Amino acid sequence: MPNPRIEPLKKVLAMDPNDDVAWFGLGKAYMDDGNFEEAVTALRQCITVKPTYSAAYYALAQSLHKLGRHAECREIAATGIDISAKNGDAMVTKNLESLKSSLPA
Numbered sequence: 001m002p003n004p005r006i007e008p009l010k011k012v013l014a015m016d017p018n019d020d021v022a023w024f025g026l027g028k029a030y031m032d033d034g035n036f037e038e039a040v041t042a043l044r045q046c047i048t049v050k051p052t053y054s055a056a057y058y059a060l061a062q063s064l065h066k067l068g069r070h071a072e073c074r075e076i077a078a079t080g081i082d083i084s085a086k087n088g089d090a091m092v093t094k095n096l097e098s099l100k101s102s103l104p105a
Contacts (some may be wrong), residue, residue: 020050054084
């Protein structure tokens with residue numbers, strides 16, 4: 001059964017496609033369902049709408065990692081580290097650094 005948060009979030013986004021919080025929520029809902037391809041799509045849209053959304057970079061990197069897309073994951077993690085450090089989001093920076101260091105060379 002799909003995550004019950006998905007359809008309401010899609011309705012919000014139909015009304016306001018620039019709602020970064022809804023894009024993030026949709027991405028996380030897809031992650032909860034194990035649908036990482038859809039999560040990647042939603043989270044990429046989130047950082048397109050709001051390029052400084054630190055947590056979205058971490059969620060996107062996690063989704064890419066789950067899909068085995070390590071080069072993309074490394075790239076998103078590096079960008080996310082820069083952005084989260086500028087935002088002062090120390091926990092996100094630490095999580096991204098940890099994820100990046102866990103990737104195969």
